[in-house]
Amino acid sequence: xxxxxxxxxxxxxxxxxxxxxxxxxxxxxxxxxxxxxxxxxxxxxxxxxxxxxxxxxxxxxxxxxxxxxxxxxxxxxxxxxxxxxxxxxxxxxxxxxxxxxxxxxxxxxxxxxxxxxxxxxxxxxxxxxxxxxxxxxxxxxxxxxxxxxxxxxxxxxxxxxxxxxxxxxxxxxxxxxxxxxxxxxxxxxxxxxxxxxxxxxxxxxxxxxxxxxxxxxxxxxxxxxxxxxxxxxxxxxxxxxxxxxxxxxxxxxxxxxxxxxxxxxxxxxxxxxxxxxxxxxxxxxxxxxxxxxxxxxxxxxxxxxxxxxxxxxxxxxxxxxxxxxxxxxxxxxxxxxxxxxxxxxxxxxxxxxxxxxxxxxxxxxxxxxxxxxxxxxxxxxxxxxxxxxxxxxxxxxxxxxxxxxxxxxxxxxxxxxxxxxxxxxxxxxxxxxxxxxxxxxxxxxxxxxxxxxxxxxxxxxxxxxxxxxxxxxxxxxxxxxxxxxxxxxxxxxxxxxxxxxxxxxxxxxxxxx
Numbered sequence: 001x002x003x004x005x006x007x008x009x010x011x012x013x014x015x016x017x018x019x020x021x022x023x024x025x026x027x028x029x030x031x032x033x034x035x036x037x038x039x040x041x042x043x044x045x046x047x048x049x050x051x052x053x054x055x056x057x058x059x060x061x062x063x064x065x066x067x068x069x070x071x072x073x074x075x076x077x078x079x080x081x082x083x084x085x086x087x088x089x090x091x092x093x094x095x096x097x098x099x100x101x102x103x104x105x106x107x108x109x110x111x112x113x114x115x116x117x118x119x120x121x122x123x124x125x126x127x128x129x130x131x132x133x134x135x136x137x138x139x140x141x142x143x144x145x146x147x148x149x150x151x152x153x154x155x156x157x158x159x160x161x162x163x164x165x166x167x168x169x170x171x172x173x174x175x176x177x178x179x180x181x182x183x184x185x186x187x188x189x190x191x192x193x194x195x196x197x198x199x200x201x202x203x204x205x206x207x208x209x210x211x212x213x214x215x216x217x218x219x220x221x222x223x224x225x226x227x228x229x230x231x232x233x234x235x236x237x238x239x240x241x242x243x244x245x246x247x248x249x250x251x252x253x254x255x256x257x258x259x260x261x262x263x264x265x266x267x268x269x270x271x272x273x274x275x276x277x278x279x280x281x282x283x284x285x286x287x288x289x290x291x292x293x294x295x296x297x298x299x300x301x302x303x304x305x306x307x308x309x310x311x312x313x314x315x316x317x318x319x320x321x322x323x324x325x326x327x328x329x330x331x332x333x334x335x336x337x338x339x340x341x342x343x344x345x346x347x348x349x350x351x352x353x354x355x356x357x358x359x360x361x362x363x364x365x366x367x368x369x370x371x372x373x374x375x376x377x378x379x380x381x382x383x384x385x386x387x388x389x390x391x392x393x394x395x396x397x398x399x400x401x402x403x404x405x406x407x408x409x410x411x412x413x414x415x416x417x418x419x420x421x422x423x424x425x426x427x428x429x430x431x432x433x434x435x436x437x438x439x440x441x442x443x444x445x446x447x448x449x450x451x452x453x454x455x456x457x458x459x460x461x462x463x464x465x466x467x468x469x470x471x472x473x474x475x476x477x478x479x480x481x482x483x484x485x486x487x488x489x490x491x492x493x494x495x496x497x498x499x500x501x502x503x504x505x506x507x508x509x510x511x512x513x
Contacts, residue, residue, distance in 0.1 A: 044304030082191030
């Protein structure tokens, strides 16, 4: 494969840049981030429901335990499912749980829904599709496998771009793993690297039915506008649905927008009604309503001290909630506030870079050193991608130095022998606080792809609980402990040499990785 293939994506039409409307932090209410609920549903929960995981092995073992314990639903959204022994073990767990469900005397009605990306999931002869077909054949009424195909890969472009390179145009990048009422949010895919030695982030939300319902409906909505995998390894759209690359693009995107926004708005309305009901029942004179509510829920729930906000970004469908919230958080961060931001692929949008360089908060940005970049040692042109990231990092660092912001904006490189780095998100520490009160965790990388090309989802977790704040702080510290501060000398090291052709090509292709 020659380097000109990297230029093929330039044939796709540019995506217009839409700036987020102005939005100010609301100082009133239970916490200062309640303005987010003007855009998305707000789920108030007890902090005891939140568990932060730290390792790939812990993540993998939890997936297996949760699959085996599931009774009603297993919903998994990922970029792809790998084809190794560990992935096969996950599929075997699904088969075993479905078999038990069939044999159960009670009317157990377990349903499995899996959403993957079409191009990544179809790569190679043995792929995500071939891994899952046995489940479809054995349990045709209980298993659904949806393969999202970006509407931007169509026509001549689709014919010209070879496998792997076609993934640069747009992907299903959401990572949500849901079992009954338990939800795992992560940036990790369902592949052996993410179960062994690729560092990511993971959070478990236990016994949170409203959040589980929301993400089930979201995955269903995307699944409805995706290709459906059949038992013979063919794919077809649901009856009456516009085809993503053969049908009218505008019509397809409008339908997809409507389906996803229906999920967001319906959940938002439900949560507002629930909030109003809870508020009224907690006041004197409403004791009967309060008693009825507590009986229905099997006892009084503790007052929420933690709030979960799902942030969705699907620019191909005109949905840019995550972008708006992230930009507002960066804009409104006060002087002496600290933001720890991490990404496995450092390629910030211009808007994010401008906000980091032009606002008052302190930034500690954690990124992958070349050796822990997921593309390090890859064959062909892909092997030059870590060098492209070094070039982008050097340009940003030079800008920081030019503006004399080295004290306020600090870059740190994650380095760990035998590991790769894939963690993403941010932690926000208010001025004067040693603990974070907000974190973003999920699939976005803060880059052009995440904002403009791919389907992304993360959650903002806001908490007043010190124990949960401590968990989040420890998570941040553990990641940053494996890093070194970037300085001018960093780029003078021999392994930071960037070839001329990489420097010339990077500005042309940086919007595709």
